[in-house]
Amino acid sequence: MSGPAPAAERAFAVVTYLTANARRSFTLSELSVALGINKASLSAILATLTDGGYLARNSQHRTYSLGPAMIAAGLAAAAHNPVFEVARVEMERLAAATACQCVGSVAIGQEMLILANAGEPTLRLQQMAPGQRVPLTPPYGEVFVAWGSDDEVDEWFGHLDKTDASAHDHLRAVLERVRQRGCAINLLSDHLFAVSRLLVELDAAPHRSDLRSKVSSIIRGLEDDYELLDAQPQDNYRGALIAAPVFGPDGSVIYALTLSGLLNATGRQILDAADMLASTTLYITQQVGGRVPLPETGVVG
């Protein structure tokens, strides 16, 4: 749990926690129990961050929240990565054109982080709010690994039962389908909403690895009713999530756009939205000097 620089790790654990729960402020004690850090140690960390302006302390309520220096750092980070500003404009366009919510996310290790959203959140999914971190485990985050190396795919599989070859084969087929289409299409299901509820709990106590693995296992349980392998144009679907990747100069996925909504839509409507999204991310890829990795078989549509 503790890396080679524990103080730094915990300092940013605080930041991550406050980012995911930006609506309220927290006292030292609250953060101590939520993050599993000794009060004495955390006190020193919080004082350091407050001195630097990265946290703001409300001396009235003795609470901490993210401070102004974090805004400056965020602006500098955004200025350094033009992708996100380019994508923001396109996301607004997509959200307006499809009447869907459009969120942007990045992969960080074995998680994905929601960075931005556009349009009205018709679905109140916890994992769709900016600042949220969602485990990057099957079948979540297909677009982040579909064009990746075998090693990346294996890491994505994670703790899947090694002996369950059929599950692996199924997922590989799904990823192949994602490459062909240029985007991933997933269906809304009750499982998905169950995951959403669990993530709320996980947000409240990120250090609880038992909750974390529970979420991961349930996310894997989504598989059955989650994938849309072949859409029937005239059929009706409950709703859909469509995700497409933006590639960087080295061919890696540096950003992903997800359309969520399309409630009670026909297969044709879903496929049309998917095409629109995929062409938009391709446009963004070109705008930022990105490169789509060549698939082994077939051509990206």
Place this chain on the structure above:
Amino acid sequence: MSGPAPAAERAFAVVTYLTANARRSFTLSELSVALGINKASLSAILATLTDGGYLARNSQHRTYSLGPAMIAAGLAAAAHNPVFEVARVEMERLAAATACQCVGSVAIGQEMLILANAGEPTLRLQQMAPGQRVPLTPPYGEVFVAWGSDDEVDEWFGHLDKTDASAHDHLRAVLERVRQRGCAINLLSDHLFAVSRLLVELDAAPHRSDLRSKVSSIIRGLEDDYELLDAQPQDNYRGALIAAPVFGPDGSVIYALTLSGLLNATGRQILDAADMLASTTLYITQQVGGRVPLPETGVVG
């Protein structure tokens, strides 16, 4: 130099450095010498931040820059402090109306941090760029202390010669003038540009306390040609910086807006711009539920 949580402090020293120098990326060794941190220690810190997505590592050039997680944290911080979004709109308005650059800054300890700007930077002053940190020492940052307690003012005086009563009296008179006007008006001078050049050096090596104190002493030397105590409406001035405060609910200065430009302007033009700025910050103060502290002289009860 090292506080009770050195790893956390240094981790954010890296962030601060990358924020101030967002244009390029830096290698481990560069950061090591620039920040005065042991390479071995820094390596652990950078790895931790990179794992969290707060830094992005270019494996090609082995360089580090601010990562996507920092953007999410910045957005969360901005969402938590509505002041900055309210102010941004007004800053754009002011910049357009006065043909000046308008920057927003906050006070963090004994420094002020530039957060946002609007309009074209007619003056290429280093200290006016977002992400920059400028020492909060006389005569800089008058608006941050003019309404503050005596303790805050004394701290602002800093290492001024205690025996030099005339300097203190002069500064107190300046602050009184700022309170009366509702804003601070300062004039461009060669000294100012000299400070700007020194700040570039300081940015390159923030750990050098000798440079830091040198900057502070030169800033104090500005005093003579910096203050505009009484403007002559028909006189011409080389240029001006006008700063006004935004107050929080507790009466403290939570944000400051500075208009820079007004090259070769008359005293009347400068005073008009000052009035416009002061009324705007007052409006923002009210929008965010702020309160202007009552002046200490002539208080009832």
Place this chain on the structure above:
DNA sequence: CTCTAGTGTTCGATATACTGAACAATAGGC
């Protein structure tokens, strides 16, 4: 190709930050 300049990693010895519980100081409830 060889050489150089620079980068990042390894390693044991030392100093230092972390821990945990008891303490003190605040805020909230009636």
Place this chain on the structure above:
DNA sequence: GCCTATTGTTCAGTATATCGAACACTAGAG
């Protein structure tokens, strides 16, 4: 106003991160 619950600070012992130098490793120049 008093009491209670919770907050945040203090302190010494122990575990641990940090330091500095020597080591690999890459990239680029001649």
